[in-house]
Amino acid sequence: MKVAIVLAGLVVVAVAAIVAIQPGFLKPASLAVVKKSDMFGFSPGMTFDEASKLVTQRHYLCRQTRGSYTLECEINGAKVTVYSDDADAKHPIWRVNAELNNPGPQDAAVKSISDQFNASAIKEREGWTWIVGRGFKLSYDGTTLSLVDEAAEARLRKAQ
Structure with a gap:
């Protein structure tokens, strides 16, 4: 009986130590910060x-570009183009571009994008970039927002 009490105490101390070091340990995954x-x-x-x-x-108005697996859509006033790999049998998407109509002041747009994607903006010569989700690169030049899987893009460039 004394051994069981000592073991239970050790387990409690170990869990308390883990929670002190990593507070999110006991949080359910559904409450974790999710990056868009x-x-x-x-x-x-x-x-x-x-x-x-x-x-x-979602009842988007889109058309497929003839002879390719590219979608061109009009969504909420933005011209959205979705690029897929033509060579791969599943045609995975590797880039999404959105040309925004009247995006407003750039500082406000950058803050809004940062908030939506839960990421910090990096100022560059051409505009701003963010690393989002599973290592995708999001960029904004004041009118166009692009979300790219850079690894897939590099593979496609190498194959051409």
Whole structure:
């Protein structure tokens, strides 16, 4: 009986130490900070079929570019273009561009984007960039927002 009490005490002390070092240890995954990694529901890595289902579910007005797996959509006043890998059988998305109509002041837009994607903006010569989701690069030049899987883009460039 004394051994069981000592073991239980050690377990409690160990859990308390872990929680002191890593407070999020006992938080359910659903409460963890989630980084957004999509634009209008489109995300690099999703297949062309998944993108087509999204278009149907959300009633987006899109058309497929002839001879390729590229979607051009009008969503909430933005011209959204979704690029997929033509060579891969699943045609995974590797880039999503959104040309924004009247995005407003750039400082306000950058703050809004940072808030939505839960990421810090990095000022560059051409505009701003963020690292979001699973290592995707989000960039904004004042009118166009681009979400890219840089690894997939590099593979596609190498293959061409």
